Amino acid sequence: MRIKTYFQEAYNELIHKVSWPTTAELQNSAVVVMIASFIIAMIIFGMDSVFENLMETIYSILY
Numbered sequence: 001m002r003i004k005t006y007f008q009e010a011y012n013e014l015i016h017k018v019s020w021p022t023t024a025e026l027q028n029s030a031v032v033v034m035i036a037s038f039i040i041a042m043i044i045f046g047m048d049s050v051f052e053n054l055m056e057t058i059y060s061i062l063y
Helices: 002-017 023-062
Strands: none
Touching: none
């Protein structure tokens, strides 16, 4: 009986109490996430390139 009550309350909360975003809001959020992901990827790529060049320089001096 408790499980049935749990699912009824969960359903009622999802239907009546949750404010769902509109399609436009979801699209805007998706664009923001894609842009942020791209910027973070470029930052990591840049850091990796700098570290790679630094290590190549250090190894060429030592060996």
